[in-house]
Each structure stands twice: as C-alpha cells, then as structure tokens.
Amino acid sequence: MKALLICPSIRPAVPHLSEFGPLATTPILGDGIAGHWIERLAVLGAREIQVIAASRDDRVLAAVGDGARWGVRISVIASNVEPTREEAAERYRPKGEPGWLPAPHDIVVMSHLPGCPQFPLFESYACWFAALAAWMPLALTPARVRVKEARPGIWISSRARVSPAAELIAPCWVGDQVVVEAGAVVGGGAILEDRSVVGARASVTQSWVGPDTSVGPMTSVANSLAWGSTLIDWRTDSVLRVPDPFLLCSLVKPRSAATTDRYGRALGTLGTPEAQGTLISALRASMDRTPNLKLSRLAQDKAL
Amino acid sequence: MKIENQGECLSISEIHELTAQNSAIFRDEVQAALSGSPAVIEINLSKTRFMDSSGLGALFALYRATAKRHGVILRLLNPMPEIQQLLELTQMQQLFEIVRR
Numbered sequence: 001m002k003a004l005l006i007c008p009s010i011r012p013a014v015p016h017l018s019e020f021g022p023l024a025t026t027p028i029l030g031d032g033i034a035g036h037w038i039e040r041l042a043v044l045g046a047r048e049i050q051v052i053a054a055s056r057d058d059r060v061l062a063a064v065g066d067g068a069r070w071g072v073r074i075s076v077i078a079s080n081v082e083p084t085r086e087e088a089a090e091r092y093r094p095k096g097e098p099g100w101l102p103a104p105h106d107i108v109v110m111s112h113l114p115g116c117p118q119f120p121l122f123e124s125y126a127c128w129f130a131a132l133a134a135w136m137p138l139a140l141t142p143a144r145v146r147v148k149e150a151r152p153g154i155w156i157s158s159r160a161r162v163s164p165a166a167e168l169i170a171p172c173w174v175g176d177q178v179v180v181e182a183g184a185v186v187g188g189g190a191i192l193e194d195r196s197v198v199g200a201r202a203s204v205t206q207s208w209v210g211p212d213t214s215v216g217p218m219t220s221v222a223n224s225l226a227w228g229s230t231l232i233d234w235r236t237d238s239v240l241r242v243p244d245p246f247l248l249c250s251l252v253k254p255r256s257a258a259t260t261d262r263y264g265r266a267l268g269t270l271g272t273p274e275a276q277g278t279l280i281s282a283l284r285a286s287m288d289r290t291p292n293l294k295l296s297r298l299a300q301d302k303a304l
Numbered sequence: 305m306k307i308e309n310q311g312e313c314l315s316i317s318e319i320h321e322l323t324a325q326n327s328a329i330f331r332d333e334v335q336a337a338l339s340g341s342p343a344v345i346e347i348n349l350s351k352t353r354f355m356d357s358s359g360l361g362a363l364f365a366l367y368r369a370t371a372k373r374h375g376v377i378l379r380l381l382n383p384m385p386e387i388q389q390l391l392e393l394t395q396m397q398q399l400f401e402i403v404r405r
Binding site: 171218219220222231236238239240242244246 | 390
C-alpha cells in the first residue's frame with residue numbers, strides 16, 4: 001500500500017519551532033512528527049511512503065532515512081512550495097491507481113499528530129503544547145520499547161536517570177537519556193525530550209523541554225516551551241533568549257575545556273564570584289518559599 | 305537611569321538594560337539614594353529590554369538590603385514580557401511585588 005506525507009513548511013504562528021530544523025522533524029515525545037506518522041501509516045499497512053518536503057528536504061531525508069526502521073520504503077520529494085492535499089493528489093497520485101491506503105490516510109498533511117485531528121499543532125504555541133499533552137497517553141506505541149508507564153500518567157525511558165530525591169507528578173514524559181537531578185520537580189504536564197537535563201531543585205510544570213536542553217539548577221520552567229536557550233511562554237507567545245547558560249541552554253554547543261563540571265561551566269559564565277554568589281543566594285531565597293522543594297534543601301546543599 | 309525621591313517613595317526608571325555592564329552603577333546609585341529611608345521603592349522596568357544574571361543579582365542585592373532587612377516594599381512596575389519570563393524562570397517574581405499600571 002502507498003501513502004503520501006506532506007511536510008509542513010512555514011507556519012507563521014510558531015516561527016521559533018522551525019529554528020532547529022524542519023517542522024516535520026521537530027521532536028515530539030522522542031520522535032519527529034514525520035516519524036510518528038510513518039509509524040502510524042506502517043501499522044495501517046503502508047509499505048511505500050512518499051514524503052513531500054517543501055523546505056530543507058535534506059534534513060527530512062536525514063531524519064526518515066530509507067524507512068527500514070519502520071519496515072517501509074520511503075522516498076523524499078523536494079518541492080518548491082507546500083502542496084495542498086488536493087494538489088498533491090493531482091501531482092503524485094494517479095487517478096484510479098490501486099494500492100493506496102484508503103482516505104484520509106492516503107495523503108496526510110502533517111499538521112496534527114496521528115489520531116488527534118482535533119489538536120492542530122501549528123496554530124499557536126498554546127495549540128502545540130495542547131497537542132503534545134493530548135498525545136502523551138498515545139505515544140507509547142509497541143515500537144517504543146525503552147519507554148514504560150512507570151506509574152499511571154508517568155512515562156519514563158529505561159535509560160533516563162531520575163534521582164530518588166526528585167519528584168515526578170503525572171502526567172509527565174521523561175525521554176531517553178534524560179537526567180533529573182535531586183530535588184527537581186517534573187510535572188504535572190511536563191514533557192522532557194531526549195537527553196535533556198533538569199538540574200537540582202529545578203521545576204518543570206505544564207511545559208515542554210526540547211532535546212539536549214539543560215534546565216539549570218533551581219530554575220522554574222512553567223507554561224513554557226524551552227529549547228536550547230529559547231524560552232517561549234505558550235500562553236502569551238512571549239519569547240526570551242535566556243542570556244545565561246546556567247539558567248537554560250543547549251547541551252550540544254561546544255563547551256569550554258577550562259571548566260570540568262556542568263555547574264562550573266554554567267557558573268563560569270557569570271562575571272565575578274560575587275555575582276555568582278549573589279544570584280545563587282537569590283535563587284535559594286526564592287526556592288525556600290516553595291515548600292515541596294525546601295524539603296530536599298539540605299541534601300541539595302551537599303550536592304552543590 | 306533616573307532616580308526620583310518622592311517623599312516615602314523612591315522611584316527608579318529609564319532603565320534600558322540591566323546587565324554586567326551597568327549593574328554595579330545601578331547598585332551604587334540606588335544605594336546612595338537609600339539614605340532617605342524610603343518606605344516604598346518602585347523600579348519601573350517598562351523600558352528594560354534586556355537583563356542578565358548580573359542585573360538579577362543587582363535586584364536581589366537591593367531586595368536583601370531593603371525589603372528583607374527593613375520591610376521596605378519593593379515593586380517592579382510593568383516589566384516587559386521577556387523580563388517577566390526571566391523573573392519567573394529564576395523564581396524571583398516571588399521576592400518582588402510585580403505591578404502593572
């Protein structure tokens with residue numbers, strides 16, 4: 001059976017999501033949007049999938065490969081503009097040709113996740129987050145062997161490292177190779193993508209943390225999308241480029257060889273030891289006002 | 305930066321950025337203006353487009369020297385959304401009264 005997947009190209013309402021790559025490869029609970037769709041189409045019986053990419057087709061090709069991972073054959077077609085469903089049908093699907101998946105899965109515009117048409121992804125950042133939150137219970141497909149539902153509403157990769165002194169509150173998703181340090185609070189409504197790090201006594205609530213992103217110790221990410229050093233408040237669409245890496249940063253940037261540990265690197269970005277001490281005091285003072293975090297204060301002070 | 309002493313209220317405004325470049329000046333100038341022992345300090349952040357950890361540190365130093373020790377009311381007025389995000393990220397919004405007017 002054949003199917004066509006149309007990659008979203010430009011979505012003006014969510015410009016910052018495409019800064020890290022094509023929207024079709026934006027990671028959602030451990031896989032790109034295209035990956036989720038290919039998996040779904042493969043389950044429905046597709047064996048040959050054409051992916052139409054209107055921008056950065058090389059990145060799309062790199063993400064989906066030849067399809068062997070899903071047991072399908074994939075070809076990526078570069079297009080100047082994103083075709084509509086009708087245009088794609090006219091151009092790529094000969095009328096009456098047998099062997100196509102039945103509609104609507106014969107031609108799919110990846111503007112929502114499989115099975116969630118009521119949650120459009122790209123109409124606003126709030127829509128994006130709502131779609132991800134709705135997708136959380138559906139994302140644990142048989143192909144996802146490393147992730148388990150540890151407790152009701154808490155999905156966690158077997159390769160994640162969560163401190164026993166951290167607190168996970170349902171619903172939350174802890175991706176592959178994620179590190180959650182002691183005293184951190186993750187959830188409810190938190191999604192930590194692969195290889196992200198939540199520092200000691202930090203909190204993440206109603207938020208999505210992108211892959212390879214470090215949420216610094218004692219910081220609070222709430223109602224936001226955090227990816228690299230970009231922090232987007234999904235309620236207001238306000239975007240902050242966090243200037244100090246020890247608060248929020250990407251972990252894939254080159255690091256200084258002069259500093260050896262993560263805290264040292266982060267704190268090394270502050271101008272003076274006095275400035276470092278002052279800000280840490282400020283963070284501690286504000287954390288002390290949060291009772292559930294205060295409990296692990298002593299243990300954390302030792303760690304720090 | 306503009307500092308006005310309005311009786312019991314010390315008003316600080318026209319702060320375009322609060323960073324490692326100017327946070328020491330901010331601290332010194334505000335410290336000098338504290339001699340009048342104001343009951344309220346209002347920092348107008350409506351024009352502050354950029355703040356980093358040094359700027360946050362300067363605000364915290366002011367909090368520690370006034371609100372925490374002497375019960376002075378410390379208000380941040382009209383922070384821009386990005387600055388509000390930074391205050392929330394560092395949980396410093398819990399230390400200050402943030403007012404929009």
